[in-house]
Amino acid sequence: MPRRIWFRLGLVALVLAVSLWYLYPPQKSINLGLDLQGGIHLVLGVDVDKYVASQTERAAEDLKNGLERKGVGVKRVARDGLSTIVVELASATNWNDALTVAAEFGTFEVGQRDDKAGRFTLVMRQRQVAQLRDDAVRQGVETIRNRIDQFGVAEATITRQGDDRILIQLPGVQDPERAKALIGKTALLEFKLLDEQTTPEQAQAGRLPETSELLYQRRVDKETKAERKQPYVVQKRTLLTGAELTRAEVQADPNSPGNWQVAIEFTATGARIFGDVTEQNVGRHLAIILDGNLYSAPRINERIPGGRAVITGQFTVDEARDLAIVLRAGALPAPVSILEERTVGPSLGADSIRQGMIAIIGSAAAVFVFMLLYYRISGAIADVALALNLIILLACMAAFGATLTLPGIAGIALTIGMAVDTNILIFERIREELRVGKTVRSAIEAGFARALRTVIDTHLTVMVTAAILYNFGTGPVKGFAVSLFVGLAASLFTAYFFTRLLFDVIYVGRRKVQSISI
């Protein structure tokens, strides 16, 4: 036998062993795509600009307070655009004091200035803007992961995609609408005082003070499904937010049988603020607002110590549970919108698997039989190589944690078709060499040697296209590209290296080989 044949046999055995190890047990080793097992694929766009604007707004608020503390009279401090604060002083005499206060806001720099008019702008530094945008997406991913973990979805993937997107994949979720509501909710909980000087009618007529806003309480009648909107005038100033929350639990609503409420508990700081607010405003109404919707506005009867409150809103138990989850997980830093959504029911996934499997087994079987009929024993060798190719391909997908999608199955079917191309190329070459009268041994040598160049060229070009597909494709197309790429790499090993090995073992090892079945 030629030298190194044992080494080559050992290598193939090793590859086979490693592949089988990765593939065992088969149910657990390969990730099925959402199109096969059912589930939700979501791409969310994060409104990063809104986050920048809200941070600017907050800084403007702080600046105004800072100026007033220093005794600098201000006419106006307001956000202008995304990241600019306009400051108008009451008089230009306090110009220097004002600039000293502004200098404390290190993430801003002074833009336009007009010291005679007592007017200047602060612009957020570009680096800070970029940082905030990044934070908004990063925190969004964290918050959503938190929510989904509490919701209880196994093997969910939540990843950042590009600059301002979040990709979420939830396999096997039974109630997609509920999951989407849970993920997409901003969940900004705010406590504000009602403006009791202005009636909703006045506000709707346009006589709304600058410090107040009009909000609605939405109630859906459980029987008629009709929505009722009740207007409230609320002071704009936020006294406390959900950020100061430690617990949120579902409880039965004692005042409204069959309905549920969410009991919340504040942190120590939150509890202190809540105690102070309730103490100073006994007799007034405190509005509880979630994502701009007013849920309730109970009257403050006395100081509430201990930092406990309840949110009522005629919730069903599921609604209350989901609300508790989003409150515990925290608010999203910026609103999100659904850019892309693919929901596949479990029954459709099962159908896809069945049809995909029939197709792939059918096309593999057809190719197997064809090779056997046309090339006899050599065809059988090619078939063994093809089987090894499939094993390696599936094992690689298991090892990389790649996902098998329906187009991915198609990619495998196609790989089978193209993997035999290499064997056909080699076998035709060997036949040619035999025709010009070469011995079996030298025909095999020459056939493999001459075909090598072509085999490498053809594999590389298709792998180039597969790589490009992977880079530009999304979701299902990526799955296709992965199986095509890996399949071709495996085919270089099986259709060339492994087939050669089998030929060497069968034909080249023996002294006298008179004929070859090809």
Place this chain on the structure above:
Amino acid sequence: MIELFRNPNYNFIGNRKWAYIVSLAITLIGLGSLAVRGLNYDIDFTGGTLIQVRFEQPPTVANIRAGLSRIKLGESIIQQFGDPREFIIRVPLTSVTSQELGKQVEAALGQEAPLGKFEIRRVEFVGPQVGKELQWQAVQAVLFGLIGILLYIAWRFDLKGGVAAVIAVFHDVIVCLGAIAFTGREFSLPVLAALLTIIGYSVNDTIVAYDRLRENRGKFSQKGKSFAEQMNDAVNQTLSRTILTALTTFLSAAILLFFGGKTLEDFAFVLFIGVITGTYSTTYVAAALVVDWTQYVEGRLRRRKKAVAKA
């Protein structure tokens, strides 16, 4: 031993004038059907919502439409999808979010009594932004695929071969797109994937012929033969491999087309057409163009030499 061809010696390259006419004609037909019928983009590219519903009893399209008109979506595209009980509803982009739309459709169809029980099996929503990006990505993928191939062949062989191969691939892409437009199929992401696969396949074939040509150079049997004859030999020598590979790939694609289910149908259709045109274009577009280009260059060199000799 079964053999398709034994030392074939067909005059492929000699008949290339006719082939040019055929190629040009089918390319024009392809472009024509693209121009007349246009590409029917899937929601992947246009944005919109797709809802797949399975009814317990085969419904009529009219009943589904009646149900949808309850929520003013009567203009949606309603298509049967494989099984007579399975339907796909396509809703163009609206101001309503997909979340609400899925629920609304479910409620509206539920109110239409003749439809009976049903199950919503798939909801896909693609926003306008994503759709536009995907369109651009598709164009980029095809473009970069072609450039990658051009560079690879130019590096391994020569520029003429690279350009000719890319023209051949371009021809295949047009034919496939034309076939999609002609049969009124949708241009979806899987179809794009199939198109890129065909690009790879077509080039594969071309490379096998080029490789053979290069290998034959300087061989005794090729002495005194013109470039056209050399190319013809290369094509003939690789003919049995070409046909066999085309057959196996064609077989794979055909099985996917007929048994792969509705989801894989369009994908398999493109492969089906692409294998045929990819095999054809290797000889009659790529190889033929290289021959004419080489002859043109050689002719000019000869004339220049003559001119120099005279002077």
